[in-house]
Amino acid sequence: MPLARRSLIVLLAAAAFAACAPAGAEELRPYTVVGDAIPASLTGTRGDATRGRALVVERSSTCILCHSGPFPEQAFQGDLAPNLSGSGSRWSEGQLRLRLVDAAHLNATTIMPSYYRVDGLTRVGNSWRGKPILSAEQIEDIVAYLVTLRN
Amino acid sequence: MRVAACIALLTAMAGAALAAEIPLDQRRSGYSFMSADTKAMQDEDTDNPGMLSVLDGETLWKRKAGTADKACADCHNDAHVSMKGVAAHYPxxxxxxxxxxxxxxxxxxxxxxxxxxSPFAYESRELLALTAYVAQQSRGVPIAPGDDPELAPFVEKGHALFMQRQGQLNLACANCHDDNWDKKLAGSAITQGQPTGYPLYRLEWQALGSLQRRLRACITGIRAQAYDYGSPELVELELYLMSRARGMPVETPAVRP
Incomplete structure (x- = not known):
């Protein structure tokens, strides 16, 4: 095999290995669960409810694949999970935060993914490995929006 | 011994994670979730885009190939006779x-x-066409794979994969296709994942595709690493799904949204 080709393969293998290694770069911020809630903001600041709504209806965030809600402009919403209308009446800000961060903490058999967790997962695809589904900032924006959904 | 341990483990896992397998009398083909228009497209051969591949496959069946200069038909003769029911027993x-x-x-x-x-590449026009042609000879025949006792451990492996949560979204096939098939994901029917009509024409793909392609798409959907084409895992999943669909009629070439 030509040397250049071999070194390319070594390089590719190294890149593949780097991609497979747990990402240290995306260090999750620590948080404290109190009862069934995470009372403190993950970022130390309050999120932006407008950005939060935009995130909730964005397909790649995955929320409305399963949930429906007060989004009349959205033709395609799921019915696998509770309607998000009234979330802010049903749950406190801290309860909503834990449900987004790690719903499995409250119910091990839930189908709701843990949006701020990278451990305990199996065969995560290369593009997503070592990354949480949502960033701390995105979670705070969504929490800020959900608390406004009152009956 | 190892198999027994495996089965015990699977039973324990199933007990913990799964509500239940779909009762026989509640099984439904993906066909039954479709709109009247899409059903009509599948039902009428002249409207079914999958039939173009079947016709392609018929040509390939009769064409001589390879160093042996033999066509499929040289050994298997008339596919309408020799291939009837064959696809219903695969994998x-x-x-x-x-x-x-x-x-x-x-x-x-x-x-x-x-x-x-030389073998055809996975998802190549030729391989899909020949597979569709062969499978179409089983249209209406009840699915019946997995009778071979040697298959049992592979059916179990496929079942275990079906139950295995994976990917960034941490979901198992069963979470949707056993437990929530009557619901909607972003407005679309989830369905039971019964593989009755492969290879099938998907409107989303604008093409005929294999069950392995569908499985890989689902696995990517839960943000897990898709198994390679031809990998043992995909074949085990295919086998489990076909055994789960036992008795349902083959629809190839089906049409799906």
């Missing part, structure tokens, strides 16, 4: 490998062993 146990192979792999084994030709 089947391949003694030479000691593991199951799906219909695509069987066709490629025929090519390499008997025609002495």
């Amino acid at each position: 089947a146990f391949e003694k030479a490998f000691g593991k199951p192979v799906d219909l695509e792999a069987r066709i490629n084994l025929c090519r390499t062993n008997h025609q002495q030709a």
Whole structure:
């Protein structure tokens, strides 16, 4: 095999290995669960409810694949999970935060993914490995929006 | 011993994670979730885009290939007779490998062993066409794979994969296709994942595609690493799904949204 080709393969293998290694770069911020809630903001600041709504209806965030809600402009919403209308009446800000961060903490058999967790997962695809589904900032924006959904 | 431990583990896992397998009398083909228009497209051969591949496959069936200069028809004669019911029994146990192979792999084994030709690539026009042609001969025949006792451990492996949560979204096939098939994901029917009509024409793909392609798309959907085409895992999943669909009629070439 030509040397250049071999070194390319070594390089590719190294890149593949780097991609497979747990990402240290995306260090999750620590948080404290109190009862069934995470009372403190993950970022130390309050999120932006407008950005939060935009995130909730964005397909790649995955929320409305399963949930429906007060989004009349959205033709395609799921019915696998509770309607998000009234979330802010049903749950406190801290309860909503834990449900987004790690719903499995409250119910091990839930189908709701843990949006701020990278451990305990199996065969995560290369593009997503070592990354949480949502960033701390995105979670705070969504929490800020959900608390406004009152009956 | 190992198998027994495996089965015990699976039973424990199933107890913890799964509500229940779908009762026989509640099983439904993906067909039953479709709109009247899409159903009509599947029902009428002249409207079914999958039939173009079937016709392609018929041509390939009769065309000589490889160093042996043999056509499929030279050994198997009239596919309407020789291939009737065959696809309903796949994946089947391949003694030479000691593991199951799906219909695509069987066709490629025929090519390499008997025609002495190079195998077709997965999802190539030719492989899909020949597979569709062969499978179409089983249209209406009840699905019946997995009778071979040697297949049992592979069915179990497929079942375990079906139950295994994976990916960034941490979901198992069963979470949707056993437990929530009557619901909607972003407005679309989830369905039970019964593989009754493969290869099938998907409007979303604008093409015919294999069950392996569908499985890979679902696995990517939960943000897990898709298994490679031809990998044992995909064949085991195919085998489990076909055994789960036992008795349901073959629809190839089906049309799906």
